[in-house]
Amino acid sequence: MxxxxxxxxxxxxxxxxxxxxxxxxxxxxxxxxxxxxxxxxVIPPGQYVVLSTDLGIEEVIEDDESTRKRVEDHARSILVDKFVPKLKAKDVPYQVELVRFATDNESIGAVICKRAEQLQAAAVVMAKHNKGAIKEFFVGSVCNYCTHHCKSPVLVMHCD
Incomplete structure (x- = not known):
């Protein structure tokens, strides 16, 4: 070490x-x-999925246990397929953590800050998503919430 x-x-x-x-x-x-x-x-609870076919038919999938499991499995597979190989290539110890929680940005930010505090994280690293000034004014920003409320240092990657 x-x-x-x-x-x-x-x-x-x-x-x-x-x-x-x-x-x-x-x-x-x-x-x-x-x-x-x-x-x-963070996976929002009660996430409804709208599927659109080539025929223009849309289907709303009900939020039941089966749907929640599929959404969680899909999120986990994205993390495992896209992110984990980068960690394994550098032999970095890691944990994959999925949390189902409220959908608004303030709540998501609060969950991130709470987990950082539980871990006594040395740092929180996140990417800033450019939503535009109007949307950010009304909806808020997870990064903004975290930079103002996390007890750990927050490192924000600006990807413009």
Whole structure:
């Protein structure tokens, strides 16, 4: 461990190129031997999926246990397929963490901050998604919430 104590680094991710860039940046600039990365993804509860076929037919899939399991399995497969290989390639210890929670940005930010506090994370790394000024004004920003409320340092990757 090169004399350093083990640190927990919380990487807040979603299915975006920006999240992949944030992970790459953290691997190059934050990681040191002995650290453990926590890939953390929040799944909104009650997520309804609308499917559209070539015929223009739309189907709303009810939020039942089977749907929740499929959504969770899909999210886990994205993390395992896209993010985990980068960690394995550098032999970085990791945990994949999926949490189902409220859908608004403030609540998602609160969950991220709470998990960072539980881990006593040395840092939280996340990507900023450019939603536009009007949408951000009304909806808010997970990054903005975390930078103002997390007790751990928050590193925000701007992917413009």
């Amino acid at each position: 090169d004399g350093f104590p083990k640190r927990h680094i919380l990487i807040s991710v979603d299915d975006s190129a920006a999240s992949l860039k944030a992970l790459d940046w953290a691997l190059e600039n934050v990681y040191r031997a002995g650290d453990e990365f926590h890939l953390f993804h």
